[in-house]
Amino acid sequence: MKLLLIDGHSIANRAFYGVPDLTNSQGEHTGAIFGFLNMMLKFIDDEKPDNFAVAFDVSAPTFRHKMYDAYKGTRKPMLPELKEQIPRIQEMLKAMGVPVITLEGWEADDILGTLSRIGEEKGFDVTIVSGDRDLLQLATDKVKISIPKTKKGGTEIEQYYAADVKETYGVTPKQFIDVKALQGDASDNIPGVEGVGPKTAEKWIAQYGSIEECHAHVDEMKKGKVLDNFIAQWDIAVLSKELATINVHAPIELEEGSTKLENLFTEEAYLLCKRYELKKLLPRFENTDTSKVQDTTSETFKHISDLSDVENFFAGLSNSGKDFIGASIMAGADKSIKGVALSVGDETVYVDCAGFITPDYLGHKLVEISKAGVKLCFWDLKNAMHIIYQLFSSEEKAQVDANGGKAEIFPTACDVAVAAYLLNPTKNAYTADDVASEMLGVIIPAVADLFGKKKLEVALEDDSELEHITTYACYNAYVAYASYEKVISEIKDQGMLHIYEDIELPLVYTLFDMEIAGIAMDAEALSAYGSKLAVRITELEKSIYEQAGEEFNINSPKQLGVILFEKLGIQGGKKTKTGYSTAADILEELAPANPIINDILEYRQLAKLKSTYADGLANCLDSDGRIRSTFMQTVTATGRISSTEPNLQNIPVRMELGREIRKVFYPKDGCVFIDADYSQIELRVLAHMSGDDNLIGAFKAGQDIHRSTASLVFNTPFDEVTDIQRRSAKAVNFGIVYGISAFGLAKDIGVGRKEAQEYIDNYFLAYPKMHTFLEGLKAEGNEKGYVTTMYGRRRPIPELKSSNFMTRQFGERVAMNSPIQGTAADIIKIAMVNVHDRLLKEKLKSKLLLQVHDELLIETFKDEQAQVEKLVAEEMEHAASLAVDLEIDMKTGMNWAEAH
DNA sequence: GACTGTAGT
DNA sequence: ACTGTACTACAGTCA
Numbered sequence: 066m067k068l069l070l071i072d073g074h075s076i077a078n079r080a081f082y083g084v085p086d087l088t089n090s091q092g093e094h095t096g097a098i099f100g101f102l103n104m105m106l107k108f109i110d111d112e113k114p115d116n117f118a119v120a121f122d123v124s125a126p127t128f129r130h131k132m133y134d135a136y137k138g139t140r141k142p143m144l145p146e147l148k149e150q151i152p153r154i155q156e157m158l159k160a161m162g163v164p165v166i167t168l169e170g171w172e173a174d175d176i177l178g179t180l181s182r183i184g185e186e187k188g189f190d191v192t193i194v195s196g197d198r199d200l201l202q203l204a205t206d207k208v209k210i211s212i213p214k215t216k217k218g219g220t221e222i223e224q225y226y227a228a229d230v231k232e233t234y235g236v237t238p239k240q241f242i243d244v245k246a247l248q249g250d251a252s253d254n255i256p257g258v259e260g261v262g263p264k265t266a267e268k269w270i271a272q273y274g275s276i277e278e279c280h281a282h283v284d285e286m287k288k289g290k291v292l293d294n295f296i297a298q299w300d301i302a303v304l305s306k307e308l309a310t311i312n313v314h315a316p317i318e319l320e321e322g323s324t325k326l327e328n329l330f331t332e333e334a335y336l337l338c339k340r341y342e343l344k345k346l347l348p349r350f351e352n353t354d355t356s357k358v359q360d361t362t363s364e365t366f367k368h369i370s371d372l373s374d375v376e377n378f379f380a381g382l383s384n385s386g387k388d389f390i391g392a393s394i395m396a397g398a399d400k401s402i403k404g405v406a407l408s409v410g411d412e413t414v415y416v417d418c419a420g421f422i423t424p425d426y427l428g429h430k431l432v433e434i435s436k437a438g439v440k441l442c443f444w445d446l447k448n449a450m451h452i453i454y455q456l457f458s459s460e461e462k463a464q465v466d467a468n469g470g471k472a473e474i475f476p477t478a479c480d481v482a483v484a485a486y487l488l489n490p491t492k493n494a495y496t497a498d499d500v501a502s503e504m505l506g507v508i509i510p511a512v513a514d515l516f517g518k519k520k521l522e523v524a525l526e527d528d529s530e531l532e533h534i535t536t537y538a539c540y541n542a543y544v545a546y547a548s549y550e551k552v553i554s555e556i557k558d559q560g561m562l563h564i565y566e567d568i569e570l571p572l573v574y575t576l577f578d579m580e581i582a583g584i585a586m587d588a589e590a591l592s593a594y595g596s597k598l599a600v601r602i603t604e605l606e607k608s609i610y611e612q613a614g615e616e617f618n619i620n621s622p623k624q625l626g627v628i629l630f631e632k633l634g635i636q637g638g639k640k641t642k643t644g645y646s647t648a649a650d651i652l653e654e655l656a657p658a659n660p661i662i663n664d665i666l667e668y669r670q671l672a673k674l675k676s677t678y679a680d681g682l683a684n685c686l687d688s689d690g691r692i693r694s695t696f697m698q699t700v701t702a703t704g705r706i707s708s709t710e711p712n713l714q715n716i717p718v719r720m721e722l723g724r725e726i727r728k729v730f731y732p733k734d735g736c737v738f739i740d741a742d743y744s745q746i747e748l749r750v751l752a753h754m755s756g757d758d759n760l761i762g763a764f765k766a767g768q769d770i771h772r773s774t775a776s777l778v779f780n781t782p783f784d785e786v787t788d789i790q791r792r793s794a795k796a797v798n799f800g801i802v803y804g805i806s807a808f809g810l811a812k813d814i815g816v817g818r819k820e821a822q823e824y825i826d827n828y829f830l831a832y833p834k835m836h837t838f839l840e841g842l843k844a845e846g847n848e849k850g851y852v853t854t855m856y857g858r859r860r861p862i863p864e865l866k867s868s869n870f871m872t873r874q875f876g877e878r879v880a881m882n883s884p885i886q887g888t889a890a891d892i893i894k895i896a897m898v899n900v901h902d903r904l905l906k907e908k909l910k911s912k913l914l915l916q917v918h919d920e921l922l923i924e925t926f927k928d929e930q931a932q933v934e935k936l937v938a939e940e941m942e943h944a945a946s947l948a949v950d951l952e953i954d955m956k957t958g959m960n961w962a963e964a965h
Numbered sequence: 966g967a968c969t970g971t972a973g974t
Numbered sequence: 975a976c977t978g979t980a981c982t983a984c985a986g987t988c989a
Contacts, residue, residue: 709984
C-alpha cells in the first residue's frame with residue numbers, strides 16, 4: 066500500500082517559478098496551476114499510490130525567494146500572481162476528487178507529519194513531496210521525502226529515506242531538528258545559537274546526537290566563544306528545537322476512504338482545464354466522458370441529407386426574415402466542400418454532400434443567400450471565399466477577376482474572428498470554442514475534443530466521423546450566429562465600429578483579391594539563383610572545415626560554438642543558457658582577428674537565402690507560375706497584417722545578393738510593377754500624435770529627418786551634421802518608435818549606456834512634446850489597461866500591472882510602440898482598401914498584389930499606368946489627414962527589385 | 966516542441 | 975543586484 070502526500074503551497078511555489086508566466090485569454094494567471102498539476106501527475110505516475118492527499122496551510126505562507134532574501138533573513142510575501150492561483154489549484158484538486166487538507170491553527174508541515182506517521186503505522190509506504198528541506202526530519206525507512214528540483218531542461222527529484230538523510234547530511238532525520246535548532250533559520254524565525262553555522266551544528270550533532278547530549282558534555286567540548294554562546298543561550302536552543310520540530314500529532318485522521326486515489330480526470334476537472342486553457346492537459350482526459358461538456362444547444366442540431374429537406378430549409382430561411390445567419394463550411398485540404406452548417410440560433414443544421422447535394426449546389430446556395438442580402442457570419446470569411454472560388458467555373462472566376470470577390474461571391478457577410486480579434490488582438494486563436502467561452506460563457510468542444518489527434522482535414526475524409534463533424538460544424542455556425550451581435554455591440558461600445566466596418570471588413574475582400582491574384586515568379590531564374598548559391602556554399606563549407614580541422618554541422622550553433630571557442634580557442638565568446646552565443650553581432654566583433662568567422666557569416670547568409678528563399682519559394686509555386694501567399698488579419702498584436710506560406714513580407718532587400726531574389730518576381734505580360742512606399746510613416750504618425758512642433762516643422766520643411774534630428778540632438782548646425790551623427794540620430798528615431806531604453810540604444814549604435822542616455826535626454830529636450838506624449842501613453846496604458854491607435858484600435862497591456870520589473874518595462878515599451886505602429890498599420894489598410902476599390906470602380910485590370918507594411922505593389926497594365934499612378938498616389942497620400950503630409954516614393958520596374 | 970538564428974518592417 | 979528591448983515567419987538542430 067502506498068500513500069502519497071503533497072505539500073501544496075511548497076509545490077505551488079516551485080511550479081510558479083519553474084513554469085513561464087502563462088495566462089489564459091481572460092488574463093488569469095495559470096502557470097502555477099499547470100506546473101502543479103504536471104508535477105502532481107508525474108508523481109502519481111511514478112509512485113502509483115493507492116491513497117493520495119494534498120496539504121495546505123490555512124493562509125498563504127511566505128517563501129524564500131532568492132538567495133539574498135534568505136541571507137537578509139526575510140521572506141517575501143507571496144506574489145499576487147501566485148496567490149490568486151492557490152484557490153484555483155485547490156478548486157482543481159477538489160474537482161479531481163483529491164482531498165485538500167487544511168487545519169486551522171496548524172501548518173501544512175504538521176499535517177504532513179501526522180498523516181505520514183499514521184500512514185506508516187497503518188503499514189503504508191509513504192512519499193511526501195515538498196520543496197522544503199525541513200521535512201527531511203520526517204524521513205524513516207518507510208517514509209520517503211521527495212524534493213523536486215527544477216533544473217534547466219527538466220526536473221530532477223531528490224529522494225530521501227532515513228538512510229539517505231544520514232548519508233547526505235551525516236545526521237539522522239531526528240537529529241536534523243537539532244542541527245536546525247543550533248544553526249537557526251531566520252526565514253522560519255528560529256533564532257538558533259549565535260555563532261553556530263551549519264558546519265559547527267552538524268559536527269556537534271554528529272558527535273553527540275542531540276542538543277541535550279551536547280549540553281551534558283560541554284565540559285569535554287572544545288572551548289571557545291561559540292561554546293560559551295551555546296551555554297549562555299541554552300534556553301534559546303531549547304526553544305529553537307521546539308520551533309524546528311514538526312508536530313506529528315495534529316488532531317487529524319488518515320481517512321482511507323476519502324484519500325483513495327480514483328480517476329482524476331473527471332468532467333468537472335475537464336471543464337476547469339478548459340476554463341484555464343491548460344491545453345496540454347486536455348489529452349489526458351481522453352477516456353473521460355466529455356459529452357456533457359457540450360451545452361444543451363447541441364440538442365437543436367440537426368443533420369440533414371435529403372435534398373427536399375435541404376430545399377425546405379433554404380426556403381424557410383429566405384421566408385424567416387432573418388438578416389444574418391451563422392455559417393460554417395467544412396472543406397478538405399484541397400478546399401473541396403464536404404458540407405455546410407447554418408444556424409439561426411434555435412435551429413442549426415448540417416448538410417453534408419452526398420447524392421444530389423453536391424459541393425457545387427451548396428456553394429452556390431450560399432452565394433445566393435448572401436447576394437439576397439442575408440449576412441453570412443463566418444469564422445474566416447476570406448477562406449470561405451477561397452472555397453467558393455475554387456468550385457467556380459472559369460466564367461465565374463473571370464467575373465471575380467473583373468469585379469472582385471465581394472461583388473461575385475459574398476456581398477453581405479461578416480467575419481466573427483476578425484471582429485473578435487479587434488476586441489483582443491493578443492490572443493493566438495479565434496476559434497468558436499474560444500469565443501463561445503469568452504462571449505457566451507458556454508464551453509463547447511474544440512477540434513481536439515472531437516477528433517483527438519486527428520487533423521480536421523483528415524477527419525473530414527472519414528465517413529465514420531460524420532456525427533462528430535456534424536457537431537463541430539453546427540457549433541461553428543451556431544456560435545458565429547449567437548456571438549455575432551454580442552461581439553459587434555462590444556466593438557461599438559469600445560468605439561471600434563468604424564475600424565471594423567470601414568477598415569477590417571473591407572480589407573477581407575481586398576486581401577482575398579490579392580491572394581487570388583498572386584504574383585508571377587520566374588522559376589528558372591530562381592533555380593539558377595539557387596544553384597549559384599549552392600556553388601559558393603560548397604566552397605565556404607570546404608574552407609570552414611579546413612580552418613576548423615574537421616567536418617561538423619555549421620548550422621548547429623552548439624557544434625559551432627564548441628569548434629570556435631573550445632577547439633580553436635577564440636577569445637571573447639559570450640555564453641547563453643545552453644552554450645556559446647554564435648549570433649552575428651557577436652561573431653562580427655571577432656571577425657577581424659579570425660578569418661574563419663567571415664566565412665561562417667557568409668555561409669550563414671547564403672544558407673539562409675538558399676533554404677528559406679531559393680528553395681522555400683520554389684515549393685510554393687502554383688501550377689500557373691504564380692506564388693500565392695496568405696495574408697493573415699488576426700495575428701499581430703498591433704494591427705499589422707502578416708503573410709505566410711510563403712511570407713512575402715520578408716524577402717531580402719538590404720544586401721545586394723539577397724535583393725536579387727526580388728528580380729524573379731515579375732509583372733505579367735503587358736504590365737509593369739508600380740511600387741509605392743510611405744516615407745517615414747511612423748515618424749510622421751508620431752509627429753502628428755505628439756503634436757511636437759519641432760518634428761512637425763522639420764517634416765513640413767521637407768528636411769532629411771534624421772539629419773534634422775542629429776542637428777538638434779548633437780547641437781550641430783544642420784549642414785555640418787556628420788554621417789556618424791546622422792546614423793546615430795537615425796537609431797534614436799527608430800528607438801523612439803520602438804519605446805526606447807538607453808541600454809538598447811547603446812547596443813544599437815555602439816556607445817556607452819551613459820552616452821546613449823544623453824542622446825535620449827537631448828532628444829526629449831529637442832522635441833519637448835514627444836516626452837509628454839510618450840509618458841502620457843504609459844500613464845494611459847496603466848490607467849485603462851490598454852492603449853489605442855488614432856482610429857481607436859486597442860491593444861491590451863496587462864504587463865503594465867505585473868509585479869515583475871522586466872515585464873513592466875516590456876509593457877511600457879509596448880505602450881509607446883503600439884499606438885504608433887498600429888496607427889501606421891491602420892493608415893495603410895485604409896490606403897489598400899481605397900486603392901483596391903478604385904481599381905475595381907474605374908474598371909481597371911491592374912491588381913494590387915502585395916503589402917509589405919508600408920509598401921504596396923501593383924501589377925499595372927501599361928495602358929493604365931498613368932491612371933494607376935495617379936490613383937495610388939492620391940489614395941495613399943489621402944488615406945489619413947495628419948498634421949504633416951503623408952509622402953510616398955513611387956517607382957516602376959519590370960521586376961520587384963527594380964521597382965523598389 | 967524548445968531554442969537559436971536571420972530575413973523583413 | 976540585475977534585467978535586456980518593437981512586430982513578424984521560417985529553417986534548422988536537438989532532446
